[in-house]
Amino acid sequence: MTSLDLLATFLEIYRSGSLSAAAERLGISQPAVTGQLARLEEQIGEPLFLRSRKGVVPTPRAAALAARVSVHLDGLVGVLDSAQTEPTLRGTVRIGGAAEVMTVRVLPALAPLTGRGLSLHVTLGLAEDLLAALVDRRLDLVVSAVRPTHRELLAVPLVDEEFLLVGAPAAAHTLSAERLRTSPADALAAFPLVAYAEDLPIVRRYWRSELGHRPLNPVALVVPDLRAVLAAVEAGAGISVLPRYLTESPLAAGRVVQLHHPEVPPLNTLYVAVRRGAPDNPALTVVRDRLVEAAGHWGGL
Template sequence: MIDFEWYRSFISIYKHRSVSAAAKARILTQPAMSQHLAALEAEIGEPLFIRAPRKMIPTDKGKELYTKIVPLIENLENTTLEMLHSSSGNGRAPVIRIGSPVEYFTIRTLPKIRDLNIRFLSQFGVAGTLLEKLEKDEVDLILTTQKMQQQGIEYQKLEDEVFVAVVPPSYETSAGNDAVEIERWLNKQNWLSYGLELPIIRRYWRDHFKKRPDFQPCHVIPDLRSVLEGIENGLGMSILPTYLVEKSLQENRVKVLFPELTTENTIYVAYKVEQKNNPVLVKVLEALKRKN
């Protein structure tokens, strides 16, 4: 009698073209995955893959089986998830685990998800750390500025952040529109940075001056909201996203210099492909893609 798990392992191997990658995605050992495949092939009576170096190539029988069973299994899994989502159960809303940069989550994400009947378990970190959490199934989706090629991970673009030079209201410049003068003036200022390697500031320099910045930050503060607070208190200047500084600009606590010089940073939402039809995840993705 065929075990349902054999089919799930077969589908995972088919999608990843690798037993090891499929085992990682299913959180199983490679021997267990190989046993599932061998048992299914024995039951079918034909090989489902050609074992090539570092790659599993589906046979015609493997392609035929995949085409027939995937819609059936996805429909079964979706039905189960929908029932769990709609079930009154203990009366509590479903949970989804989300990883994100803290500033983006606080200012851009919370207003979009606040009306969802979903409980969020949030974790904060940088792009590399968040991707590791997603791979280990410690979160269900992440918001990230880096799109890394990773088997079994799907990305969707949410929006482009726009960054500008933000300074205390007292700052004045006579640099005009000349790029050389602007860079010379910027190099003389006190800089606040998210990190020693000058993230975003480095890109700003590359975009507009075609080189790397030639200075060290006066203050390193790994929280963009605190960087903004530092600018408001006259500690120096930085390159910040426009969504972060809107209120401070309205209240004249900061101002933007050289508004024509902007830098963009793409925000993506990433999740495991095997979860893309999860109705709770789908609902969150729809909310995240809405324009504020």
């Protein structure tokens, strides 16, 4: 069986084009590199490089071998480097947030921490309930769409959600562009709504801020999951207001269309909240810092 050390040396020679350069990058002597290459060529049964005045030239067999092993060796190096530079995390961090943003953004950002030993327990729900659980010490961190006001909580802005009014393509075909421009609420009044809750929290806020009053539209469907709202809108059940991070893919694919384009997109800030004066918990600090760092790459949600 071929040693990983021999393959790593071979790959360094292949990439650097020189035995001496490979020895320097590996931190070993050139005779050692020459010896390892000779052993690998013996195992394979043919030369892997042709010597020249400028270094070495890989044979077709070497090129094929490099293509097969490079991704695997690079992955192993990445794992080892991560293990050496990032300390092990111990314990459990209990986090909470809305199902949609946790699924699409938060959990993918935190998942790599489990490879360092961290255990994450996740609670999905409404912001008010989750913040109450944080105050009661049943949670350690909450990603909240509501700005926490309890004096025991410390919250920092995480990222802004941008909301879009969307519908199935068929809905857009029946809209009058002129009427939508001059009287958008009237132009949209006949379309049924798909809502997150019976009191239309997201839709109502959009209508008031962008159209000037509460929505008077009939309500076709209520479902407490924005992903299900999106699925119903795609299927033609009605129109709704959804965060951009959920609609980017279906918008690009043409499964939904943006029906209204306000001059200033309506935003809602997400916060990451923890308890003030909580005992020092290195794992919790890492989780919070990782979220803040990841949110910097999300842009507006």
